[in-house]
Amino acid sequence: MKKTTGWLGLLMVLMVPTAEAFNQEIRALFTPDPAQPQKNIFINKTPDSGYCATYPDECKQHNMFSIRIPTRFGPSSVIMPGTGVPIKVPANWRQLTVTNRETGESEVVEVRITGIGSDYFLSHTAASLVGVTDDREGHQKLWTNERWVYAAPPCQYSGVGAYTASTYRFFWKTPSEAPCTKFAAFRIPFMSFETMDFAYELRTPNPLGMSSGLYTGSMNYFLGPGQDFDIGGLNPDDGNLTLDFVLDVQHTLKVDIPPGGNQVVLEPIGGWQSWLEQGRKPVRLVRDQTFLISASSRFTMRLECEWGLPNGCAIVDRVTGIAGIVDVSVSLPNGLTDGTGQTVKRMSLSREASVVFHPAFYADRKPGKLHFEMPESSTNHVILNAQGRPFYGNITVIWDSEV
Structure with missing residues (x-):
């Protein structure tokens, strides 16, 4: 009789419970x-x-x-x-x-x-x-x-x-x-x-x-x-x-411009009467535009220009191509400061670099101002070359919460 030997393999498993967090x-x-x-x-x-x-x-x-x-x-x-x-x-x-x-x-x-x-x-x-x-x-x-x-x-x-x-x-x-x-x-x-x-x-x-x-x-x-x-x-x-x-x-950053505030007309301080009546050339052309801002977090501001020159944005006579520089600056309400904690009064804005602003507390619909100014040299150049046509151009001011 042939002898047969069998083997039974057993896998022994020990399960140790562990504490769940x-x-x-x-x-x-x-x-x-x-x-x-x-x-x-x-x-x-x-x-x-x-x-x-x-x-x-x-x-x-x-x-x-x-x-x-x-x-x-x-x-x-x-x-x-x-x-x-x-x-x-x-x-x-x-x-x-x-x-x-x-x-x-x-x-x-x-x-x-x-x-x-x-x-x-x-x-x-x-x-x-x-x-x-x-x-x-x-x-x-x-x-x-x-x-x-x-x-x-x-x-x-x-x-x-x-x-x-x-x-x-x-x-x-x-x-x-x-x-x-x-x-x-x-x-x-x-x-x-x-x-x-x-x-x-x-x-x-x-x-x-x-x-x-x-x-x-x-x-x-x-x-x-x-x-x-x-x-x-x-x-x-x-x-x-x-x-x-x-x-x-969940921060808030909202800017409201009054109706018509997106149409900025530059004028001499006091208007054009001195030029029209006395022939006195304006030194500068300016306009301030008020806006309302609600901000609870850091934000940046910068410019984009339709007509960009090496030193800023411009407005242009589309026929002759004569251009004048327009400087843009901003003043912010109390509670919104620059990177050093100082109040923001006529801080220049540019295309090249974004300026970072910080809230000391939540500003809710507080008034600020954008200042548009054509400096003396550009004002003189534009007036000397004006031919009865408007100078215009789009300047976009960007508020960005993605700092």
């Missing part, structure tokens, strides 16, 4: 407010959940916003009398970089955690653990330093506390980055903390110095004993928390 988007928006042109700040657009959703007035008073994440800490092992149950959060300012993906510009955002809260769950009712019949008295006597509505220092009282027989809802303000520890007065077989509320505060850059668009960046935190968020010294379901920041900058 919890991601939370933090979104803030800047749009200029005509009613408050000096208010150059981002407005938080992240919907509140947890503490600030329940107590919006308290959070508004302290410029706080809160998020609830579904992370459970625990359960603990046996907690013996005298054992501390710590709470610690990243209360100091931390920096992250947000970047505009289209322009590559980066800015710094700062964030700190200003409050922390949760629900603790006990293995038994607080009253039974303490040996009383009243739930409130049970929660009070279970800890050496009062109920959890009263924050352990350096955390601070927020006035929020709610309980059932075996649970206690609390929220503490966190002015400093140090453990706030409650101490057990009785033996607790085990406890856990269900969900986590945290309040945060932001420091955002000045949006007037930022280009329009979305600026994004992330801040990562670790959760667990001795980590950024330490809730009761217990292990969480998820050990990572990532805050994804989105700063949305």
Whole structure:
């Protein structure tokens, strides 16, 4: 009989679960407010959940916003009398970089955690653990330093506390980055903390110095004993928390020219009477044109000329080709400055280089002026060669928010 030997190959696979990071988007928006042109700040657009959703007035008073994440800490092992149950959060300012993906510009955002809260769950009712019949008295006597509505220092009282027989809802303000520890007065077989509320505060850059668009960046935190968020010294379901920041900058740049303002007629100062009646030649030909500007971001100005000469734009007698130079300058309203922070008064514009202007605050329909001037040499040349025909040409003034 022929002997047959068979082999069975087994592929052994060990699957080790890994903790998934919890991601939370933090979104803030800047749009200029005509009613408050000096208010150059981002407005938080992240919907509140947890503490600030329940107590919006308290959070508004302290410029706080809160998020609830579904992370459970625990359960603990046996907690013996005298054992501390710590709470610690990243209360100091931390920096992250947000970047505009289209322009590559980066800015710094700062964030700190200003409050922390949760629900603790006990293995038994607080009253039974303490040996009383009243739930409130049970929660009070279970800890050496009062109920959890009263924050352990350096955390601070927020006035929020709610309980059932075996649970206690609390929220503490966190002015400093140090453990706030409650101490057990009785033996607790085990406890856990269900969900986590945290309040945060932001420091955002000045949006007037930022280009329009979305600026994004992330801040990562670790959760667990001795980590950024330490809730009761217990292990969480998820050990990572990532805050994804989105700063949305929506600028305004709008220029309004009054009706007929696109037809600029150059004249001597005081009109043509001195020339017509007394034969006195004009020294210069000028015209100012008012415009209304709304601007909340940097912008540039430059010229395009139908008739360009090496030293500027020109107007031309189309028959003879005789031309005269026209210099163009601009004066801007208060709050719009040049690159050195100076007010803008009769700043020359050119074809070769764009001039960058900066808003100190939002200018909403504020008047500025374009100054058109033919200098003395060109004025004399044009008058000597005039033959009763108009000199004209198109000069385009360009305001551009794409700096």
